[in-house]
Amino acid sequence: MTIKLDAYDRILLAAIQQDARTAQSELGERANLSTAAVNRRLKLLAGAGVIERYTARLNPKALGYPLTIIVEVAVENERADLLQEMQRSFKACPQVQQCYYVAGECDFVLVFLVRDMEQYVALTHTLFHDNDNVKAFKTLVAMDRVKYGMDVPVDGPPG
Amino acid sequence: MTIKLDAYDRILLAAIQQDARTAQSELGERANLSTAAVNRRLKLLAGAGVIERYTARLNPKALGYPLTIIVEVAVENERADLLQEMQRSFKACPQVQQCYYVAGECDFVLVFLVRDMEQYVALTHTLFHDNDNVKAFKTLVAMDRVKYGMDVPVDGPPG
DNA sequence: CCTGAAATATCTAAAAG
């Protein structure tokens, strides 16, 4: 399941994580590999799921979603079917950018992207107030996205 | 500053957000545009900052980072220079994947990607315990990444 | 596993309607 990554792979992965449009010839120069080798490795890494997908990161503000809101949700009952139904509703909501099921003081942490507070309030109704299994939720409005992205550290193994 | 997006742009943006490697010819077919028009629009959108960057999303587990941890940090003093110094230290830490400066019960929300709990504990020392301006922090360990990514809703304007 | 070269496919820019 866990594919073994060598130093070449890590160079490639670090580079395409930063800029997915880096040409394979350029990647080859950086890693000291031929473009054919780069191509083969990238395909392997994608097939193995190390590369999950290639994506364009869009500017939320430019698309009319200037507000980032982080929400902690506590549930009443942790019954599996109830949790799954909640997860389904969160996943189905386009304004829920991220959702984590967590252990600790609360049960879910959500990251919302919304047009305005009005839209957020409306979503709290459909997602939280209308759900009997939501015990409480806490709203944190982001004033600044200090660091964002899905970047994974690409350093060597721990040893 | 805010570029005006038409329905064509939104089709293109939604498509490349899902798969940045979709060929422009394919994008043209979906939006009913020529590849030349697609190319022109994509360049414009990138230049205007609507497209922030093209990136490969990597699998954290495959790279040895199986643990996602969410942390709420409360500060002692909100003096600008102290806050900036904290933000700098968070940004500089590769294991801090995301950081939001928030209004509410706490001041920062961080998303960590770590190899194991030991690494997380070590980071709490350098980032929190060793910083006099950190009043408290709360740790939430993610059991499941229900939904993740940086996807922005690409629907039409509110009206 | 690799390289290098050849074959495809894609992208980009220009010209003209």
Added chain:
DNA sequence: CTTTTAGATATTTCAGG
């Protein structure tokens, strides 16, 4: 905006070490 053309780039495959 479109289409078409043409040339530059990039990707992918294949032969062979």
